[in-house]
Amino acid sequence: MYADELKQKVSQLKGIGRETSKALAGIDINNIADLLKHIPRAYENRKDRVSLSEYRKGAVNTIAEITDHDYIGFGSKKTLKVHLKDETGTATLLCFGRNFLSQKLIPGKRFYLYAVFEYKYQELQTSSFEVEELSGNPVNFNKIIPIYPLSGKLNQGVLRRAISEAIDELARYTQDQLPEYLKQKYNFINRNRALRNIHFPESLTTLKEAERLLRYEELFYLQLTVGRKTKQTRNPPRPQRKHQYNLQQKLITILPFSLTPDQIKVLDEIKTDMESQSPMARLLQGDVGSGKTLVAFIAALGIIESGGQAAFMAPTELLARQHAENAAKLLEPLGVRLAFLSGNVKNSQRKPLLAALKNGEIDLIIGTHALFTGNVEFKNLQFVIVDEQHKFGVLQRLALLDKGNTPDLLLMTATPIPRTLTLTLFGDMDVSIIRTMPVGRKPIVTHLAAMDNETKVYQAVRAEIERGHQAYFVYPRIEESDTSGNLKNAEGMYEYLQKKIFPDFRVGLIHSKLPEEEKIRTMDNFSSGSTNILVSTSVVEVGVDIPNATCMVIEHAEHFGLSGLHQLRGRVGRGPAQSYAFLVYTKELSDIGKMRLKTMMNFNDGFSISEEDLKLRGPGELAGSRQSGFLNLTYADLIRDIRILEDARHDTFDILEKDPGFLRQENRVIREVFDKCAPFKGAVENEESIF
Numbered sequence: 001m002y003a004d005e006l007k008q009k010v011s012q013l014k015g016i017g018r019e020t021s022k023a024l025a026g027i028d029i030n031n032i033a034d035l036l037k038h039i040p041r042a043y044e045n046r047k048d049r050v051s052l053s054e055y056r057k058g059a060v061n062t063i064a065e066i067t068d069h070d071y072i073g074f075g076s077k078k079t080l081k082v083h084l085k086d087e088t089g090t091a092t093l094l095c096f097g098r099n100f101l102s103q104k105l106i107p108g109k110r111f112y113l114y115a116v117f118e119y120k121y122q123e124l125q126t127s128s129f130e131v132e133e134l135s136g137n138p139v140n141f142n143k144i145i146p147i148y149p150l151s152g153k154l155n156q157g158v159l160r161r162a163i164s165e166a167i168d169e170l171a172r173y174t175q176d177q178l179p180e181y182l183k184q185k186y187n188f189i190n191r192n193r194a195l196r197n198i199h200f201p202e203s204l205t206t207l208k209e210a211e212r213l214l215r216y217e218e219l220f221y222l223q224l225t226v227g228r229k230t231k232q233t234r235n236p237p238r239p240q241r242k243h244q245y246n247l248q249q250k251l252i253t254i255l256p257f258s259l260t261p262d263q264i265k266v267l268d269e270i271k272t273d274m275e276s277q278s279p280m281a282r283l284l285q286g287d288v289g290s291g292k293t294l295v296a297f298i299a300a301l302g303i304i305e306s307g308g309q310a311a312f313m314a315p316t317e318l319l320a321r322q323h324a325e326n327a328a329k330l331l332e333p334l335g336v337r338l339a340f341l342s343g344n345v346k347n348s349q350r351k352p353l354l355a356a357l358k359n360g361e362i363d364l365i366i367g368t369h370a371l372f373t374g375n376v377e378f379k380n381l382q383f384v385i386v387d388e389q390h391k392f393g394v395l396q397r398l399a400l401l402d403k404g405n406t407p408d409l410l411l412m413t414a415t416p417i418p419r420t421l422t423l424t425l426f427g428d429m430d431v432s433i434i435r436t437m438p439v440g441r442k443p444i445v446t447h448l449a450a451m452d453n454e455t456k457v458y459q460a461v462r463a464e465i466e467r468g469h470q471a472y473f474v475y476p477r478i479e480e481s482d483t484s485g486n487l488k489n490a491e492g493m494y495e496y497l498q499k500k501i502f503p504d505f506r507v508g509l510i511h512s513k514l515p516e517e518e519k520i521r522t523m524d525n526f527s528s529g530s531t532n533i534l535v536s537t538s539v540v541e542v543g544v545d546i547p548n549a550t551c552m553v554i555e556h557a558e559h560f561g562l563s564g565l566h567q568l569r570g571r572v573g574r575g576p577a578q579s580y581a582f583l584v585y586t587k588e589l590s591d592i593g594k595m596r597l598k599t600m601m602n603f604n605d606g607f608s609i610s611e612e613d614l615k616l617r618g619p620g621e622l623a624g625s626r627q628s629g630f631l632n633l634t635y636a637d638l639i640r641d642i643r644i645l646e647d648a649r650h651d652t653f654d655i656l657e658k659d660p661g662f663l664r665q666e667n668r669v670i671r672e673v674f675d676k677c678a679p680f681k682g683a684v685e686n687e688e689s690i691f
């Protein structure tokens with residue numbers, strides 16, 4: 001059991017004053033539990049001796065005797081130089097700004113010394129060193145020393161003392177929660193010892209052991225949470241469902257194109273799920289523009305024709321509206337009764353809408369997260385579709401499911417997620433993939449252009465507009481600001497492009513700060529073709545579908561991540577005409593920045609791009625995990641610790657099979673692990689209602 005002691009404020013620890021607790025609060029450390037989770041970013045091994053003669057190995061860690069003092073420089077600028085020796089050689093310490101050390105480092109005295117030396121002017125020198133007077137029980141020597149992430153006024157000494165005290169005081173309140181047989185199976189050390197060792201390792205071996213336990217434990221609780229939810233989604237079985245497919249057939253025949261083989265395959269998989277006794281939980285992955293939304297609409301028809309209701313949730317109002325408009329075109333002619341709901345729908349409209357939904361007079365409702373707010377009730381919700389799921393937390397998804405009676409769930413994403421991550425975040429969801437694009441799509445031609453070549457880009461865009469096509473211009477910032485330096489911004493460039501570059505065309509502007517009605521009007525104008533150019537921020541990143549737009553200009557492209565660039569580029573190439581992306585970059589580009597832009601030029605599909613992304617960034621920073629604060633784990637890393645994750649997953653699912661209530665009452669431990677973990681935050685608070 002984790003006692004409330006762990007929730008004590010850090011200021012209650014000895015030696016933590018106002019200033020320090022303020023500095024700690026600045027990095028989100030408020031209570032003892034937070035403090036214990038502030039784990040070292042590295043360790044210094046001051047246990048094993050490294051003598052002066054071995055200075056090439058790295059840091060010297062020795063016992064030195066002071067032999068002499070002298071000074072370099074003159075007058076007020078003079079600097080103390082301390083000469084010392086150990087049994088293997090001699091060296092000097094340059095005490096810049098620390099001449100007072102002459103009082104402490106007295107010739108004849110012996111000290112512990114830790115420093116990286118350089119061979120210079122025929123001697124070993126350093127200006128950065130740590131010393132401590134020789135004693136039987138040194139504070140910072142003869143051990144492995146933690147190096148903590150710092151910020152503001154914090155320093156290593158303060159943190160070490162505070163954490164050491166926190167462990168002494170409070171570690172006794174923490175208890176192992178892992179079943180005994182698992183501790184034996186993996187030969188884990190006990191939790192208190194692990195906690196102590198992650199901060200102050202007895203040895204490198206115990207540090208490894210501590211990491212092994214704490215990583216496993218964290219992933220164990222993660223999987224327990226996921227597993228419990230999964231079980232609830234899948235069980236209990238519902239009566240077998242049988243659907244009607246006349247509407248589906250009708251829609252498919254009137255479409256001006258035929259479905260791709262992958263779309264047909266996925267529809268088949270969905271059909272099997274929907275007619276089965278356990279609710280569907282399926283993740284549909286497919287690159288932008290691969291036709292996922294259409295698949296979802298077609299799937300919904302089966303349910304609607306059989307008298308059920310469907311809900312389609314999109315991450316932004318813009319996108320939800322666009323889906324609603326598409327649905328109106330495709331589905332209303334088939335007699336489907338549609339509704340749209342977002343936070344901006346006025347009360348006078350909302351009331352009758354909610355009543356109709358409750359009475360079953362609406363078949364398909366499309367909207368934002370407003371769909372799962374408290375007063376939304378369905379008569380017979382059987383199908384929940386969530387677009388671009390990575391933009392939502394787990395909790396929000398669950399809340400929508402609770403509005404129906406074992407509804408089927410389809411999540412859609414254009415962000416390729418590795419299989420294990422899928423397992424982790426979505427339990428045992430099934431995965432469908434659309435790999436092939438609709439026929440007739442031409443790969444987008446991508447050009448890179450340096451910033452002072454942008455007039456060429458503008459000319460190319462002009463030619464496209466004169467052919468009747470449209471263009472996006474995307475900027476990293478909305479407006480000029482103190483922090484944006486010389487970055488071009490959407491507002492400024494909107495004026496500039498309209499007045500100076502394209503005075504004969506109509507230019508629109510969209511970004512998140514504009515009022516909702518204005519956004520809608522701007523999108524309508526662009527979508528109907530009455531504006532030729534849309535200047536924007538990355539708000540158009542997700543899902544916007546205007547097939548006549550053939551140019552995507554991204555200025556300061558180096559300010560966008562790879563997946564963002566890929567999503568943005570996916571806004572064009574959606575119709576039969578050849579499309580172009582122009583990535584305009586500033587000359588001072590980092591190596592990684594260069595690689596990113598090259599990747600964009602060389603690859604067109606999201607799966608390859610996300611693989612390249614992984615290579616460039618290294619594991620642990622996977623799109624959609626760390627980067628977006630999606631899963632903020634303390635000890636574990638989903639990529640590095642993939643084997644541990646698999647073990648934990650296996651073990652927890654095993655346990656839940658035998659004991660579905662396992663640790664349910666003790667959710668504090670889970671709360672402690674996930675306090676900082678966005679998608680689980682609320683889920684744990686409200687555990688009773690959700691699990």
Ligand code: ADP
Pocket residue numbers: 257258259260263286287288289290291292293294295438439543545547574
């Ligand atoms: P996604 O949701 O995967 O980004 P959409 O379903 O929005 O993709 O489809 C993108 C565009 O492609 C839409 O205009 C849609 O009508 C069209 N489309 C979908 N499926 C096909 C197909 N099989 N053949 C041709 N065009 C298609």
Ligand code: MG
Pocket residue numbers: 289292293387543
């Ligand atoms: Mg989409």
